[in-house]
Amino acid sequence: MKTVETIGVIGGGQLGRMFALDAKRMGYYVVTLDPQEHSPCGQVADEQIVAAYEDLSAIEELGRRSDVITYEFENIHIGSVRHLENLGYHVTPSSSVLRVTQNRILEKQFARNAGLATTEFAHVRNADDLVRAGEEIGFPAILKTVRGGYDGKGQWRVDSIDEAAAAYDNANGAELIFESEVSLACELSVIATRNAHGDIVAYPVAENTHDRGILAMTVAPARVDDAIATRARDAAAIVGRDLGIVGTYCVEFFLSTGGDVLVNEIAPRPHNSGHYTIDVTPCSQYEQHVRAICELPLSPPRLLSNAIMMNVLGAGTGDHLAGIAQLLADPSIVLHVYGKRHAVARRKMGHFTMLVDGTVDDAAIARAEAAHAKLRWTP
Amino acid sequence: MKTVETIGVIGGGQLGRMFALDAKRMGYYVVTLDPQEHSPCGQVADEQIVAAYEDLSAIEELGRRSDVITYEFENIHIGSVRHLENLGYHVTPSSSVLRVTQNRILEKQFARNAGLATTEFAHVRNADDLVRAGEEIGFPAILKTVRGGYDGKGQWRVDSIDEAAAAYDNANGAELIFESEVSLACELSVIATRNAHGDIVAYPVAENTHDRGILAMTVAPARVDDAIATRARDAAAIVGRDLGIVGTYCVEFFLSTGGDVLVNEIAPRPHNSGHYTIDVTPCSQYEQHVRAICELPLSPPRLLSNAIMMNVLGAGTGDHLAGIAQLLADPSIVLHVYGKRHAVARRKMGHFTMLVDGTVDDAAIARAEAAHAKLRWTP
Numbered sequence: 001m002k003t004v005e006t007i008g009v010i011g012g013g014q015l016g017r018m019f020a021l022d023a024k025r026m027g028y029y030v031v032t033l034d035p036q037e038h039s040p041c042g043q044v045a046d047e048q049i050v051a052a053y054e055d056l057s058a059i060e061e062l063g064r065r066s067d068v069i070t071y072e073f074e075n076i077h078i079g080s081v082r083h084l085e086n087l088g089y090h091v092t093p094s095s096s097v098l099r100v101t102q103n104r105i106l107e108k109q110f111a112r113n114a115g116l117a118t119t120e121f122a123h124v125r126n127a128d129d130l131v132r133a134g135e136e137i138g139f140p141a142i143l144k145t146v147r148g149g150y151d152g153k154g155q156w157r158v159d160s161i162d163e164a165a166a167a168y169d170n171a172n173g174a175e176l177i178f179e180s181e182v183s184l185a186c187e188l189s190v191i192a193t194r195n196a197h198g199d200i201v202a203y204p205v206a207e208n209t210h211d212r213g214i215l216a217m218t219v220a221p222a223r224v225d226d227a228i229a230t231r232a233r234d235a236a237a238i239v240g241r242d243l244g245i246v247g248t249y250c251v252e253f254f255l256s257t258g259g260d261v262l263v264n265e266i267a268p269r270p271h272n273s274g275h276y277t278i279d280v281t282p283c284s285q286y287e288q289h290v291r292a293i294c295e296l297p298l299s300p301p302r303l304l305s306n307a308i309m310m311n312v313l314g315a316g317t318g319d320h321l322a323g324i325a326q327l328l329a330d331p332s333i334v335l336h337v338y339g340k341r342h343a344v345a346r347r348k349m350g351h352f353t354m355l356v357d358g359t360v361d362d363a364a365i366a367r368a369e370a371a372h373a374k375l376r377w378t379p
Numbered sequence: 380m381k382t383v384e385t386i387g388v389i390g391g392g393q394l395g396r397m398f399a400l401d402a403k404r405m406g407y408y409v410v411t412l413d414p415q416e417h418s419p420c421g422q423v424a425d426e427q428i429v430a431a432y433e434d435l436s437a438i439e440e441l442g443r444r445s446d447v448i449t450y451e452f453e454n455i456h457i458g459s460v461r462h463l464e465n466l467g468y469h470v471t472p473s474s475s476v477l478r479v480t481q482n483r484i485l486e487k488q489f490a491r492n493a494g495l496a497t498t499e500f501a502h503v504r505n506a507d508d509l510v511r512a513g514e515e516i517g518f519p520a521i522l523k524t525v526r527g528g529y530d531g532k533g534q535w536r537v538d539s540i541d542e543a544a545a546a547y548d549n550a551n552g553a554e555l556i557f558e559s560e561v562s563l564a565c566e567l568s569v570i571a572t573r574n575a576h577g578d579i580v581a582y583p584v585a586e587n588t589h590d591r592g593i594l595a596m597t598v599a600p601a602r603v604d605d606a607i608a609t610r611a612r613d614a615a616a617i618v619g620r621d622l623g624i625v626g627t628y629c630v631e632f633f634l635s636t637g638g639d640v641l642v643n644e645i646a647p648r649p650h651n652s653g654h655y656t657i658d659v660t661p662c663s664q665y666e667q668h669v670r671a672i673c674e675l676p677l678s679p680p681r682l683l684s685n686a687i688m689m690n691v692l693g694a695g696t697g698d699h700l701a702g703i704a705q706l707l708a709d710p711s712i713v714l715h716v717y718g719k720r721h722a723v724a725r726r727k728m729g730h731f732t733m734l735v736d737g738t739v740d741d742a743a744i745a746r747a748e749a750a751h752a753k754l755r756w757t758p
Contacts, residue, residue, distance in 0.1 A: 021404060026714055026716055027716025027718055046417070280683075282710065283713070297708045300710050328676050328678070334661055336405070339403070339408075
């Protein structure tokens with residue numbers, strides 16, 4: 001591969017922004033493509049192409065300008081990635097990775113084929129499938145759209161076949177996946193990076209708390225037994241290897257009360273639960289992604305401090321973030337704000353990392369929550 | 380003061396770039412003004428005004444667009460800063476700080492008036508002054524232009540009155556300062572930040588090695604006695620207080636073989652010897668500057684690791700930096716490249732920080748030097 005000077009990024013959200021901040025620090029020229037002008041990533045990139053993800057001529061322009069192209073979230077138009085590949089441009093992770101991770105059924109089947117545990121699941125394409133799934137898997141269950149859902153959108157928890165039927169109607173004919181609900185001990189994730197030579201590095205296992213489908217808090221490292229952590233990291237390595245991912249990716253797991261480590265979701269990109277790596281490791285998940293796609297050596301992750309990450313969501317009460325001075329009075333806190341204009345309710349607007357000395361305990365989490373409570377959105 | 384949303388930065392070099400990377404991470408809108416299109420700072424800022432520093436209408440435009448204005452190096456046109464102040468715009472540090480730090484004579488007189496030690500010095504405005512300085516202060520000595528010199532430009536080491544006269548001719552009538560040469564134990568610097576309430580925080584004292592007038596390496600913390608470190612930090616606090624700086628600044632010191640801590644230079648801005656703070660402290664010198672000028676609480680500095688910083692200078696042998704993969708094979712190294720197009724000989728093109736476990740010793744410095752030797756500039 002020729003030396004990379006320009007990196008193209010499909011998608012201009014906060015993940016692209018944090019990627020671009022690291023890529024710029026390392027001296028790369030960054031071009032992003034996003035339909036929204038002056039997007040979070042576009043603000044810090046050298047250039048933004050303002051176009052829809054499925055605008056093939058704009059996508060081609062991104063290809064022409066870039067030595068390597070990546071994407072910052074997986075719900076982009078796969079046809080655009082295939083188009084670039086067909087033209088001989090280097091896109092990574094490849095469209096074959098995207099194909100699997102865009103589809104919850106293919107994702108689960110992939111995990112099973114790789115020998116990894118998942119929840120019980122069934123594919124629901126029609127009302128008969130739904131009835132059969134209800135009988136075979138039982139309730140409580142989770143129905144999710146097979147494609148396009150994120151941050152709790154397109155998900156319904158159902159307790160009976162009647163509730164399932166109502167959810168099915170709600171989905172307007174979209175294909176669904178029917179999953180048994182797991183008796184949860186906690187949710188875990190592993191951020192890992194794989195390069196073209198097949199080397200893989202993984203950050204410590206993180207522990208995640210969601211609120212209505214959206215990540216609220218990550219604790220790193222997770223407060224689980226070493227044996228559990230090792231199983232999660234091993235599973236993440238298998239995912240990267242068998243999917244052939246080149247870049248940073250995330251595998252989310254359910255840890256059941258019975259001690260099972262179940263693959264839940266695979267994201268072929270840096271992930272919200274890895275934001276803490278920016279502030280407490282010498283090489284963040286974003287820099288690892290730069291390294292992987294630019295054929296530079298990966299950096300074995302090293303924690304300089306334990307950490308709690310908390311998301312800052314919009315409240316719909318205004319676009320101005322108040323309370324920052326109160327938050328930053330605590331010198332253990334590092335703030336990240338994404339430059340989005342409108343703080344729509346439950347939109348991810350920023351996050352903060354709290355550095356924690358020693359083990360993350362309930363007192364530390366209470367401190368993080370108290371810090372979080374200082375922030376509010378005002379007109 | 381109203382809440383800051385937009386920060387204006389006069390100057391688009393690497394210091395502005397690293398400042399903008401932190402300001403963007405924190406969610407600010409950043410506008411820079413620099414004569415060179417797509418400057419290092421302009422690449423990561425939201426906008427760049429392309430204009431000369433003394434273009435008052437462009438400077439006014441920067442003022443109109445910004446809630447607060449700062450500058451990234453001190454050799455800008457002081458008239459532009461005064462113009463903004465006269466129009467009621469908030470510029471920080473103020474023009475009165477700039478006036479002193481742009482003039483080596485005023486700077487030394489200020490330090491003396493503040494009760495701080497400096498080298499012996501004399502003001503040379505004509506040939507008679509030069510002869511008198513030679514007689515009173517003696518040789519070896521250093522002649523420097525009173526204004527505009529940096530990175531060893533406009534400096535001459537002289538051993539006799541004849542050499543001094545030759546240097547004086549070389550300076551083409553510029554006012555000079557004649558300083559006694561110090562018998563050096565080492566060079567130190569303190570990066571500190573002062574806010575509008577007069578609070579001051581200071582990073583650990585750093586130890587600097589120069590090569591032909593340009594910083595080559597910083598070791599943090601400096602390998603000096605606590606008593607010396609305390610004197611340097613105390614002196615830095617006095618400088619900030621008595622000059623009334625609001626923002627991050629640097630005081631460079633000579634530590635003489637006799638144990639004297641002499642103020643050498645004052646920079647009213649983040650400084651090359653504080654780059655390491657980006658990688659090994661939760662709040663870098665740039666974020667502290669954001670905090671000071673936006674009236675957010677300062678963050679008491681905390682080292683997560685000891686560090687060695689080495690500058691990467693252009694060689695004049697090409698504009699492509701080779702050897703990055705070899706450099707980054709060491710996971711203790713964090714690379715910063717400034718996005719300058721031309722690697723002119725001895726131009727500051729980037730730097731790296733090496734995280735060091737335990738005390739920085741000769742072996743660690745040898746490792747950093749070996750890492751540095753892996754980099755080269757090719758066409």
